[in-house]
Amino acid sequence: MSTIFFKQKPRIVGWYSVAGKKESEGPLGQTFSRVVRDEYFGEKTHEGAERKFFVTAIQGAIQSAEIQPDIVFAGDLLNQIVSSSFAMREIGLPYVGVYGACSTMALSLLVAATFVDSGAVHHAVAAAGSHFATAERQYRTPLEFGNQRPPSSQWTVTGAGATFLSDDKQKSHIAVTCGTIGRVVDFGVKDVNNMGAAMAPAAADTLARHFENTKTKPSDYDAIFSGDLGRIGEEALRDLLKDKGYDLGENYYDCGKLIYSAKQKVDMGGSGCGCSAVTLNGFILDKFKKGEYHKILFMATGALLSPTTTFQGESTPGIANAVVIEEVEA
Amino acid sequence: MDQAEYAEYIKKITPKSKIWGSLLRAFVVGGLICLLGEGLGALYKMWLPNYDQTQIGALVSSTLIFLAAVLTGIGVYDKIGYFAGGGSVVPITGFSNSITSAAMEFRKEGIIFGTCANMFKIAGPVIVVGVAIAMLCGFGYFIVGLFL
Numbered sequence: 001m002s003t004i005f006f007k008q009k010p011r012i013v014g015w016y017s018v019a020g021k022k023e024s025e026g027p028l029g030q031t032f033s034r035v036v037r038d039e040y041f042g043e044k045t046h047e048g049a050e051r052k053f054f055v056t057a058i059q060g061a062i063q064s065a066e067i068q069p070d071i072v073f074a075g076d077l078l079n080q081i082v083s084s085s086f087a088m089r090e091i092g093l094p095y096v097g098v099y100g101a102c103s104t105m106a107l108s109l110l111v112a113a114t115f116v117d118s119g120a121v122h123h124a125v126a127a128a129g130s131h132f133a134t135a136e137r138q139y140r141t142p143l144e145f146g147n148q149r150p151p152s153s154q155w156t157v158t159g160a161g162a163t164f165l166s167d168d169k170q171k172s173h174i175a176v177t178c179g180t181i182g183r184v185v186d187f188g189v190k191d192v193n194n195m196g197a198a199m200a201p202a203a204a205d206t207l208a209r210h211f212e213n214t215k216t217k218p219s220d221y222d223a224i225f226s227g228d229l230g231r232i233g234e235e236a237l238r239d240l241l242k243d244k245g246y247d248l249g250e251n252y253y254d255c256g257k258l259i260y261s262a263k264q265k266v267d268m269g270g271s272g273c274g275c276s277a278v279t280l281n282g283f284i285l286d287k288f289k290k291g292e293y294h295k296i297l298f299m300a301t302g303a304l305l306s307p308t309t310t311f312q313g314e315s316t317p318g319i320a321n322a323v324v325i326e327e328v329e330a
Numbered sequence: 331m332d333q334a335e336y337a338e339y340i341k342k343i344t345p346k347s348k349i350w351g352s353l354l355r356a357f358v359v360g361g362l363i364c365l366l367g368e369g370l371g372a373l374y375k376m377w378l379p380n381y382d383q384t385q386i387g388a389l390v391s392s393t394l395i396f397l398a399a400v401l402t403g404i405g406v407y408d409k410i411g412y413f414a415g416g417g418s419v420v421p422i423t424g425f426s427n428s429i430t431s432a433a434m435e436f437r438k439e440g441i442i443f444g445t446c447a448n449m450f451k452i453a454g455p456v457i458v459v460g461v462a463i464a465m466l467c468g469f470g471y472f473i474v475g476l477f478l
Contacts, residue, residue: 044438045438137435141431141452142431142432142434142435142436142451142452143408143431143435144402144403144405144407144408144427144430144431144434144435145408145411145427145428145431145432145452146402146407146408146409146410146411146412146414146418146419146424146427146431147408147411147412147415147419148347148352148411148412148415149412150347151344151345151346151347152344152345187333187336187337188333188336188337189336189337189340194340194344197340197344201336232340232343232344232345235343236339236340236343239339240331243331
């Protein structure tokens with residue numbers, strides 16, 4: 001099964017997104033709660049900046065919910081998920097670090113919803129984020145190194161997003177009603193500059209299982225979002241699902257494709273934990289607030305590689321976690 | 331789709347680098363860097379008539395390395411590299427850029443464990459392979475010399 005149905009329907013009572021300069025210049029620029037144009041965010045290092053993005057997002061979500069949470073679930077891309085942990089050093093709330101590579105926003109949301117649904121906690125925050133410069137350093141080359149990016153590459157989003165979940169049914173009519181936990185799927189893609197291709201099979205697996213377990217079809221949702229498949233991954237996901245008998249149709253979008261415009265030289269689109277995190281906690285949840293969305297499927301995808309596994313010749317396994325967000329009676 | 335079919339399918343839908351445009355840009359920028367080197371050589375020869383060709387060559391190389399390091403430091407060389415590709419990676423300026431950029435990137439971890447430990451991160455393999463190949467060639471030259 002591995003699709004969790006939340007009987008209590010944990011409510012989304014607050015959200016916050018903070019994004020960088022390049023993101024603010026993209027098509028979603030107006031949807032972020034806050035834009036920070038300084039890539040260092042006033043800190044000495046990019047790692048410090050990434051932490052500050054986290055602190056800002058989590059505190060922003062807490063402020064927008066006007067409740068003190070019992071626990072925070074967060075994760076990022078850096079080794080030992082230091083950005084989330086160090087951010088929580090500052091925030092001081094009970095914290096569980098989660099890692100699902102770029103699928104972390106959906107994963108932390110799923111875990112938070114499970115905690116709230118079970119009654120273990122009343123209020124929980126789920127967060128994820130990334131920074132272009134820290135990801136480049138960890139996975140690729142120094143920033144000032146003059147090389148070309150292959151056309152299949154993607155651009156790591158600078159930003160963080162946080163969602164506040166609560167068992168208080170009066171506070172909101174937007175709820176997390178169910179979600180499907182991903183399987184680790186590896187189709188043997190070894191090109192580290194083609195993450196979309198590596199993640200698409202996992203995305204197809206999660207979506208197919210989700211549709212089957214929930215007895216829904218793509219057209220039952222106002223929109224279906226994938227996290228950061230980019231242009232290649234999106235096309236591959238559509239075709240892989242067609243093989244499984246599902247047509248994603250017109251209402252499927254990829255956050256990686258939405259966040260930047262073609263003029264921004266990002267090749268296949270955005271990526272990173274922050275990509276789906278800032279899109280969910282801005283563009284998507286705002287649409288619920290405006291009443292334009294009633295039910296959506298949010299699926300973030302992650303490539304579970306490390307530079308070590310890549311150099312040792314391993315292929316890139318992918319994972320995708322999906323969450324259903326829908327309008328319910330307040 | 332099985333793994334092999336998927337690999338074939340991905341190859342089909344993945345956009346390829348525009349080879350002719352890339353080659354042309356690499357040729358023009360790489361050529362301009364070499365032209366600059368030649369120009370510098372002519373200037374040095376004019377200013378320093380007593381220097382021989384080897385000394386002039388060393389002066390030209392050092393000047394190009396210095397210029398590329400400065401351009402890396404002020405954030406220009408990566409833009410040249412984005413445009414020119416191999417045209418600005420292959421000449422000695424690219425070598426300079428790979429070392430300077432790594433030195434800058436890891437400066438935050440301190441001089442010893444940051445800059446010193448990481449500055450040859452990209453250039454290191456090139457140096458190792460260069461030295462190893464030079465040794466092999468030298469050995470081959472020596473063996474051939476024994477029979478001539």
